[in-house]
Amino acid sequence: MRPIYHYSTVSEALDNLNEMGFSYDFNIHEDEIVNDPHIHQVKHVYRYEGNSDPGDSAIVYGIKSTSGKKGVFVAGFSAKTNSEAARVLDKICIEGSNQC
Template identity: 50%
Template sequence: MSERYHYASVSEALELLKEKGYDYDYNINEQEIERNPDHFEIHHVYRYEGNTNPDDESWVYGIQSKEGKKGVFVNGASSDSSVEVIKFLHKLAIKGQ
């Protein structure tokens, strides 16, 4: 990844990524990535941590398919975060690396 972004909040990151065309919701459609992680790349990664509570930590991923479909995936770092989700995100290539 050649560019790094710093946003004040997760909602700001999502709004600005949406302006860049990342409007598909991979949280709802995560099975698309789970089935074929080689067809997706992570183009943007944003980590947000709340000021007072480490459980407020979140990750926002800007993901693009080889067909050009751009979307976002948001993962919280709290104890209820899915281990399976983290596993398939690690399988994705990060653009520029």
């Protein structure tokens, strides 16, 4: 089973992922995930829930592509998330061999 990391904040998770080489910003290039989901693997997943407002919930993905590109994608974590890339990553987690 893959280790689960707990962080106090999204920033802390992003800093740690950056230290592990996940420095590419897939939020800026989310079309890469949407257009070619089969070349991406979700290596790390971190969910953050705000203390007072469910709207503060977020999910941080550490992603690696078959080309070796390593980066992060951050999305709101709720039923109302309208990011196509977040839906694709969720599907990768459910259908993929890597259990998210």
